[in-house]
Amino acid sequence: MDDVRVTRAGRDLLQHIDLSVRSGEHWALIGPNGAGKTTMLTMCGALGHPSGGTVEVLGRRLGRVELRELRTHIGHVDPRHRMIADNSVLEVALTGITGSSDPVPRWEASADEVSRAQDLLASVGLARRLDSRWSTLSQGERGRALIARALIGDPALLLLDEPATGLDVAAREHLLETVDALRVSHPALASVTVTHHLEDLPASTTHAMLLRDGRVFATGAADDVLTSELVSGAFDFPLTITRTAGRWQARRA
DSSP states (O other): OEEEEEEEEEEEEEEEOOOOOOOOOOEEESSSSSSSSHHHHHHHHHHHHHEEEEEEETEEEETSSSSHHHHTTTEEEEETOOOSOOOOOHHHHHHHHHHHOOOOOOOOOHHHHHHHHHHHHHHEEEGGGOOOGGGSOOOOHHHHHHHHHHTTTOOOOEESSSSSTTTOOHHHHHHHHHHHHHHSSTTEEEEEEESOOOOGOOOOOOOOEEETEEEEEEEEEEEHSSHHHHHHHHHOOEEEEEEEOOOOOOEOO
């Protein structure tokens, strides 16, 4: 993103945003409600255009490229993912190939694609749940299934939109362990995670951007940005930030 501005209904949601995410980097976008995090993620996912400035995703500039094809190279994990049918876990993972919310009529996955989906689901701890229906899964299991869905197309970029939403502590830890493992299993993968809570960041986070009122408040290496002073400034609230065993915590100062 280069000097990006997004205006809606006469109001600037983002102003003067510069961001570069490189292969193997894992970024966190953090800020209070209304700071512009989701709007930024929308452009990272080639789902929206800037009002000003330029956005290039995987080397292709938005506004000059066919977005549907570009999205096939981007994995997106959204815990609010909606489907019409009560699909099986395996069917959900395979929709990552078609880029659809539900299985596409008259489309059939190849044997190799089914095998890959099974392997990915096993890697996130769902080997015994392949035939389970979505309605029977816990929120944590759904989050892990969506990670498998996002990875099945071997994306270069993975976007996680508040992936720990609605999870209890055990499910959150299992999910974050799954995300951390991607750094080893997919070393070239780049990721961007949006969250309100520092406790929901995986230890593999390498960089962070703090947003406030649609502007960049701080950006850079995670340990340089996620400090008590900077996070307190972004949220306009006195906070003490600590990091233990690679994970962050925020408490009132």
